[in-house]
Amino acid sequence: DRCQPSALLLLLLLLPASSVALVVSSFKGTHKSACATPSPLLPHAARPRIGACAVMNTADIEEICGVMPDVCADVEADADAVFTILDVNGDGSITLAELQAHLAKAGYSQAAIDVVFKKLDSDADGAISRDELRAGFLKYTPLREAPGLGAYNADFVNEIHADADALFNAVDTDGSGTISKEELRNHLKSFSDFTFKAIGSIYKLLDVNKDGNIERAELREAFVKYSALRIAIGEGPNFK
16 A cells, blocks of 8 residues: 555544544555555655644635635636546546545545545535535645645656656557547546546546647646546556
């Protein structure tokens, strides 16, 4: 299992005190228990901040977004990107099964995944909507840098770029220097359960300049911003 201290800290921030022991004992991949030698990609600056700013209440969010709407818009855009990656069947919601399949790859135990899902599914209807994930990213700041979700290990740009390049070269089967929608579809269909609709959404996410192709720089940038993407569409030689 990989070292994931950030995920554990995230869960401790989300949990009531009575449940902390459960997550600590069930979490897979904590630094001390799983890794005798720290990973070269072990996060430092990307670790969630513990303190008053880590979890904000609704009043705080509304106040901050009122005076800094661009900041909130950026956070919501990042949440939308992660939503696109996690919504494997493209139906506009994230089920527990979809979240479980994804976060398990990042080292979360079932107990931890259940906690995250319960916190994000604010209306308890059994699915996380786009608006609920947006609200979660605004309320729980560690989500934005958590393993399998946000900019986890984003400081290790060279390593992440190398992983993006390895994936780019594998997916660009015709050697054109860009990735077409068909090439991305063929890659994802070879190992994942993404539907055609979901793949189309991921393609739009990656094609930042909207020219109809994914360029190497676009994939690199997305890999740095979203650890969710690194887990979902391909792991490179430096993957963490």
